[in-house]
Amino acid sequence: MKVFVSSVVGGFEQYRAAARKAITLLGHTPVMCEDFGARPYSSQHACMTEIEQADVVVLILGANFGYETATGESVTQQEFRRAKTTGKPILAFLETVEMEERQKAFSWEVSDYLDGLFRLTFSDQYELSDGIVQGLNQLSVSRKAISEQEFVQRLQQKDGNGRRGGYDHEARLEVAFLPQPETLGTLRAAHAQHDPFFLKLCQAGLGSIKSGYKDFNSADQTGIVTPEVKWRHHESGLCWLSISLANASTSRGIMDSYYLSPSRVRGGADAAFGLLCEGKSGWFQISLTGVDHKLFAEPPASSSSSISLPFRSEQKLEERSLLIPATPAAYRHWLDEVMFRFERKMSM
Structure with a gap:
């Protein structure tokens, strides 16, 4: 240069x-x-x-x-x-x-x-x-980083349709990370880290030791599955977490299930950065699935017998960014923008 x-x-x-x-x-x-x-x-x-x-x-x-x-x-x-x-x-x-x-x-x-x-x-x-x-x-x-379009193609190629766990109507947070420059040949190392990664999930508040986990392995991916979280690591270095956003306090009524908690989204996205990034820079994508009949708000403290539900054609919201350097401060700043845009899109 x-x-x-x-x-x-x-x-x-x-x-x-x-x-x-x-x-x-x-x-x-x-x-x-x-x-x-x-x-x-x-x-x-x-x-x-x-x-x-x-x-x-x-x-x-x-x-x-x-x-x-x-x-x-x-x-x-x-x-x-x-x-x-x-x-x-x-x-x-x-x-x-x-x-x-x-x-x-x-x-x-x-x-x-x-x-x-x-x-x-x-x-x-x-x-x-x-x-x-x-x-x-x-x-x-x-x-030297790949373009945003190439990043999207990498995500979509993993299972043919871009979905990385969960169903369209299931409220989930997905955080995907692709290091730049790409780190090839990491699948074997990730395969040997199932136990340590599960412990990190639990320490981050995304799982519980009591619930345990199941191994996931395919020709080009490895990972684990817990009742709350799915983790995948691809041979290209791409990795992602799919986190359930179901409300734990369902005993208060079915109405709680129609709320998508911003604090749970933020907490999950914060935890995912520490679990996936590990000091590397690269492409990030944060997405929400199952948003078509959800309110982006905290569930009310008291139960309610009625609620006005939105209907939107989008079942999934996505935001992407290339963070170099991917420092905690840079990620938090970007996450502020992501949360703001998610709130605006789900209030329309």
């Missing part, structure tokens, strides 16, 4: 040298104004041209705003805005120093509008170098 390094130059030599070294160590090509040489056009034109031809922009902000152009922008600010306009991936790094007022405003612009792959603060060249290496590695993984 061609990596354009955007920062002030004067007084920033050690940081630019650290950036050059990190980019070169990864086998990428650093693009830096120090290397431009003589050109038959302006420095501004040279920088804007190189940004447009780069694959990614590394933005490094320190205390100083730098040279102010005729537009009132700094050179670095112009470069950042051109990179955004052209849709370039931007990795932003902010030095932990007291900034000039104009530079502070620029850093706020970056923080407010750069909802990108990686953003980091640093205090020395070593932290900056490590951050650039990590950010470029994550970007490389993201660029």
Whole structure:
């Protein structure tokens, strides 16, 4: 990849040298104004041209705003805005120093509008170098990741129709995860983890030791089945949990079965992340089945003799996202959005 390094130059030599070294160590090509040489056009034109031809922009902000152009922008600010306009991936790094007022405003612009792959603060060249290496590695993984359409095809190919346990009218939460890059050859290891995985299910509150489990095995899948949960692991590395959302308090009346508890959905999705992801990044899908005659709300504290039921044509809701890096914070943020969208779709 061609990596354009955007920062002030004067007084920033050690940081630019650290950036050059990190980019070169990864086998990428650093693009830096120090290397431009003589050109038959302006420095501004040279920088804007190189940004447009780069694959990614590394933005490094320190205390100083730098040279102010005729537009009132700094050179670095112009470069950042051109990179955004052209849709370039931007990795932003902010030095932990007291900034000039104009530079502070620029850093706020970056923080407010750069909802990108990686953003980091640093205090020395070593932290900056490590951050650039990590950010470029994550970007490389993201660029190599399969498309959303390919992910959907992988899910549908597992049993011919995309259903991974349960029935259309059964209220279930399904969380699927496909590592990126894909991890082939994991079926044997997963097959040997039935007992440990069952214990993890119980510790996560998704099963009980007393109920036990049954093994599931086929030519290309392994997993376990409990009264509440089905776990599958495919030879491609794709794995998923199918969790029953039936209300435990059925003694209060049949009306409770028409409620789909948001807290149970959230709790199951939270637990699934820890059970399936194990520190890897990749594609996630969260889906609800059996939603056509359900209210997305907590069952009432007291029993009711009547209820107004919705009818919707959709029996299944799905949300997908590629999370790189798939940190707990990134997953929780995405889950917030998923829950919001599920609630809106089930209230219409």
